[in-house]
Amino acid sequence: MSRGKIVVGLDIGTTKVCAVVAEKDEFGKMNILGMGRSNSEGLQRATVININKTVDAIKEAVSEAEHTSSIKIKGVNVGISGEHVQFVRGNAEVSINPLGIVNHADVLRFVEKAKKNLKYIDIDREIIHAIPQEFIVDDQEGVLDPIGMAGISMKGSVYVVVGMKMRIRNIEHCIAHAGLEIKAMTFEPIASGLAVIKESERKSGVVVIDIGGGTTDIAIYSRGVIRHSGVIKVAAVDVTNDVAIGLKTLHEIAEDLKVKHGCAYMRELMNDEEIQVQGIEGRPPKNFMRSALTNIIEARMIEIFELVRAELKKSGFYDYLNAGAIITGGGSLIPGTQGLAQEILGLDVRIGYPEGISGGIKKDINNPMYATVMGLVAHAFDDMEQHQEQMEALRENERQQKEIAAQIDAPASDSTDEPPESDMPQNAKKPDKSFLLKIKNWLDQI
Incomplete structure (x- = not known):
């Protein structure tokens, strides 16, 4: 993995396991370096039922991806789905840092507090994702990205994905037994959405329907963020x-x-x-x-789309899907699927192909059946960029801590030539040490 920003997506499905190796070009597009695919016999409805068969399928797909890319694979972003994966909404409110400008540390504190505020999560479940939906900065509502805004307090909602611990452990065991490590785990409806949605659709309101081998995954997006998801056990x-x-x-x-x-x-x-x-x-x-x-x-396809329609109605977002529906996954490839979906759902429908691919073996991956694995790749790149932003924010906090500590510890000047503080321009006044200490204490908590 010495070529730089290279990531690997691993889709462990009911009928197939697929691994994709990709890097980003200078324009931010994905260049596909290699891929591997194998038949999957160790899962049922996206849930592992045979560890050995699943491990063998992972090894076969990864080995082929290594051969086609000439890259040794170690870390992967793996997908997870199944009826055991559900979502809940969390809420939180935090004070903005003493400088009064929202930064990454404030958003991280907000997300962590929202997770702690969650109720009704069973002891046998764990959090997979916590994705901010909207913020309110003071009285400014509907904020999607609060970084850089001025204010005193910030509150909002978080979309939290949870799954059964034992089923997650089974995925982890399979990855470990295949000689790999998990860099990230992504709920597959989120991955599919990342792969096939255009930005205008994400803002207008759209549902992604991924008809896989064992499950049909649903993800609803509105005003730029995910609002609802579901898994149907018919596919x-x-x-x-x-x-x-x-x-x-x-x-x-x-x-x-x-x-x-x-x-x-x-x-x-x-x-x-x-x-x-x-x-x-x-x-x-x-x-x-x-x-x-x-x-x-x-x-059977009528049944699938009737179940999808019922889920859309139940979500409360059906009337806000201005961009309609995107159908993807291997099940979308049957001729007539688009027309049938349009009739049953009552929405405009298109077939979703992976977006944002610039080159490499693009023709081999440009297929709806690879939407999930390409979304896993896209999510891995997003995680990498977010991690880099967080590290830069931490470095900036450390710099501020040192600067503030130096000002607090600096001895008072005895110079008689210094003009009285009241005569100095306002922007030249010495900073209040109690205020600096307040900022330093806040930085210490991050």
């Missing part, structure tokens, strides 16, 4: 299972039929042709019409 694997049962064939054959001949919306079925299904274990092949396959797929 692409259920469509495949329905095809296998309906056509009485193997799961692998059903998946192939879904990918090659599937359609999610009967109104968009252009050619109703006859399709032959391979027989099982030497049995004769069977023929059926493509419209029969479409009927099976459409029924």
Whole structure:
């Protein structure tokens, strides 16, 4: 990892594990250096049920990513999802530092206090994310970024993601047994949103619907920040299972039929042709019409979008989704999905492809099924930049501490030539040592 700002995203999904190695170019775009993919058999509904199979899949995907990128992978930003992951809203109020200008340290104190103020979190859950939503600086409401604003107090709300400790531990065990370390863990609906949303959509109000293998993840954004998220236990694997049962064939054959001949919306079925299904274990092949396959797929996809619509209504943000919906994930690739979603959801819909990719193996990753892993990469870069800002803020605090300590400890001047303080210009007055001491005490607490 000696090339500089290089990060690795690792998406451990129900049907696939994917690893992506990326760096940022001089324009802030992501350059994809390598990727690896393997089949996943150790998870069910985004939850680990077999450690060994999951570890093997991680090793295979990471090994391929190392080979294609020529970079040894050690740290990864891993995704987490599943019904056990939920969100709660926290609130807090803090005093702004004695200088009266909001800085990074104030925001960090605000977030930490909001986490401590949380109620009704079970002992078997832990916090994954705490993301500020909006601030009120004194009487100024609707502030998204308070840094640099003047005021006395600051309050607001925080979007907090929590998950079951044991299920998080299982992910951590798999990563450790694969010889890797976790740099960060990201809730996958947040990652998918980072990958596919345009800034204008984020401000206008939009929902990202990621139809994965085992779960359908939902994330609602409004006025620039995430407002609501949810996980539905119906997804692409259920469509495949329905095809296998309906056509009485193997799961692998059903998946192939879904990918090659599937359609999610009967109104968009252009050619109703006859399709032959391979027989099982030497049995004769069977023929059926493509419209029969479409009927099976459409029924399950209608269920998925009806569940999504119910979640949107429950959230209270349905009427504020001015930019509509973005559908992404492998399940969005079935022809007709966009049209069916538009009819069921009653929203404008587009298919979401990863944004902000400049080069490297761009063509291999420019696919909705890689939205989550690309969002994990984007989140890793965001974390890196935030860490750098925090370190700079800490260095500035240390500099201020030394400067204030020097002024407090400086001996009083005995010079008789010095004019009386009342005759000095206001901006040239000596600073009040009690005020300096107050600032120093505040800095010591950070």
